[in-house]
Amino acid sequence: MFNVLTPLRRAFAELAIDEEYLATDPLAGFTLERVEADLSEDGEDEIDPYTTPDEIATALPLAEPQYTNLFEFWAWVGPRSGELIALTWPDVDLQTDTLRISKSRRESA
Numbered sequence: 001m002f003n004v005l006t007p008l009r010r011a012f013a014e015l016a017i018d019e020e021y022l023a024t025d026p027l028a029g030f031t032l033e034r035v036e037a038d039l040s041e042d043g044e045d046e047i048d049p050y051t052t053p054d055e056i057a058t059a060l061p062l063a064e065p066q067y068t069n070l071f072e073f074w075a076w077v078g079p080r081s082g083e084l085i086a087l088t089w090p091d092v093d094l095q096t097d098t099l100r101i102s103k104s105r106r107e108s109a
Helices: 002-017 055-063 065-077 080-086
Strands: none
Touching: 055 065, 065 080
16 A cells, blocks of 8 residues: 555645645645554464365365366465466476476556
């Protein structure tokens, strides 16, 4: 959210007000409060991924059939979502049964 406000503030301050489209800055004095993440007793973030074969086996049948293989691959291999999205067939070597994760993709809003 903070990254969204920066260009918006600039648009209001430097464009809308300087060009006299607006008389006052609607974001003047507006701030966002940062919310701290809940931490466990040991100070670590509470992240609860599927960690056992039983949990994965329970979750997979809940997926739409066309996504089951994708989700199973994601659960067992563990790429980040951007790495998963960026995979292409040239990254797969069927002769050596290897997969090369060398890039990531990020969608901008």
